[in-house]
Amino acid sequence: MSGADDGRDVFEEGLGDALRRTGDGFSADGPALIDGGVLRGRRRLRRRRTGMVSASVAAMAVVGLGTSYAAGAFDATGGSGRSGGVAAQPGPKEAKKEAAEKKGSKGSKGSKGSGADLSGGQVLRILEGLLPDGEFSGKEGRGTADQLGPLAHLVYDDGHGKAAIGVSVGSVDPDGASVEEQLRCPDKRFVPYDSCTSEKLTDGARLMLMRGYEYPDKRAETKLWSAYLVTAEGYTVSASEWNAAAEKDAPVSRPQPPLGIDQLKDLVTSEKWRPVMRAIGTAPAEPLAQPPARGLDKASILKTFKGLLPERVRVTAEGGQESEYAYLVVDDGKGATLLQINVQPDMRDVAGDLYGNGAEKLPDGTLVSTRKGSGDDKGGAGIVMWTADMMRKDGFRVVVSAFNSGSQSTDATRPEPALSMDELKSIALSGKWRES
Structure with missing residues (x-):
């Protein structure tokens, strides 16, 4: 030095x-669901809002x-x-x-x-x-x-x-x-x-x-x-x-x-x-934290998330932060899968960063993006990460990801996640998120 x-x-x-x-x-795979978790619902920086943060699930x-x-x-x-x-x-x-x-x-x-x-x-x-x-x-x-x-x-x-x-x-x-x-x-x-x-x-x-x-x-x-x-x-x-x-x-x-x-x-x-x-000297006082918006608290997210899972999987672990982020570990009898989800309010200001030319636009204006990629660049060997990401016209966003292991930091325990991409997409697009 x-x-x-x-x-x-x-x-x-x-x-x-x-x-x-x-x-x-x-690690984050592109504009994944990391930003909500990292920011705990307080999307402070544009860089973090778009998901371009080095820490992912631990930062999520x-x-x-x-x-x-x-x-x-x-x-x-x-x-x-x-x-x-x-x-x-x-x-x-x-x-x-x-x-x-x-x-x-x-x-x-x-x-x-x-x-x-x-x-x-x-x-x-x-x-x-x-x-x-x-x-x-x-x-x-x-x-x-x-x-x-x-x-x-x-x-x-x-x-x-x-x-x-x-x-x-x-x-x-x-x-x-x-x-x-x-x-x-x-x-x-x-x-x-x-x-x-x-x-x-x-x-x-x-x-x-x-x-x-x-x-x-x-x-x-x-x-x-x-x-x-x-x-x-x-x-x-x-x-x-x-x-x-x-x-x-x-x-x-x-x-x-x-x-x-x-x-x-x-x-x-x-x-x-x-x-x-x-x-x-001493630090300034932090402003008092605002309570999570209705449906964005951990308990509501977990309840809705579990209700949208296919019947063939059982939940073996769960957790999350106080708002906007939660995770589940599920098993279909063939090995564990880590599932993560961010449920965020108005994200329209970064829609252009989150959804590129490959995004699908539904008749009601909803943007949908799906990604399959490696999740092992900073985690376990052979880990893959599948992500379904959707945003409504008003900026309401749901991002769900699945891994082929019960933890991203351990080696893969199965070839693919327990949920298919179509099932992840169905979870993200569900109207149940607005009913929480």
Whole structure:
């Protein structure tokens, strides 16, 4: 690594992947149903609305089972500037006012840092001082005055092999919905890991610890262990470590990352990070989340979805996010199939991006697109993804996809999904979605 930008790219990409728990686990096949899941119904960015997001079902399914992680606990702290965290979602003035009142003296603008700024070198020295004796190399740091927020990354060697370790500090609204999502352990169906715990500490802070993998499909033996702390005031400390000198494209250098799970906890909960926190200040309050529109909540989507399945399949697992996205795992006696669905309101502004020249236009103006493609570029071997995507004239959209396995991160267990393309198309076009 030759500069701050290189360090930021290497470390932040890894941190983002770590708690996104989704980015490398799954992939989107063109304008698939990913956008609704990734955005949890809050289609913030045009790029995401059109489905062109690197994370799919984990950003849908762990975003469906974890939008939590599509937002990214590490991104929330490291990439949003001095006042921190997950960007506040635009909402009605009333919601903003109510959220500000709820925060009392904190207000909706957060607070400026009360402490002196620290340089990147000082932040690095805090990390070095918290690690057991060893040799350090590849050191990169970012100070509290940096718009992207403070960060420390280094390669640590305790005599048993080199390991990349990094920490970022930031702030979020401690009462915001995004915090709950980021602290929630993901569904193992989408993000395999060895262990994950989420707990509230005696001082009111909340902590998530996870022992997982750099690649959810485990195509390499690179392990990724991470910790994410949110203090009662809303400061965050995010840490990640690998059993290699870099999170990607580096050979495994040791069986496990160097810090045990208890040591990771000690690292992020250390009082040594307090000067960094004081320098960056608190984050603004998140506007209160709006309840899902009728028929777009998870319970309604699952009920309708199950009612439209062919009788030959039985449901073996289900889940989703609070609105617009759900998933089912079904079995017809010949192996499991993962089914995912997004049900979205007015999407007319991106209809041109979602439906190209190959789309079918029905007499009532409904646009329909079907796709069959590989789903194994970032998932299990031999995975195929079949998708039926429809949009009504008013922009109401239903997208349903099927895989030839019960998880996209595991190898295919059957030649084709349990549902045919015609059956997927029938589900997407059903009038039952408007009756929910």
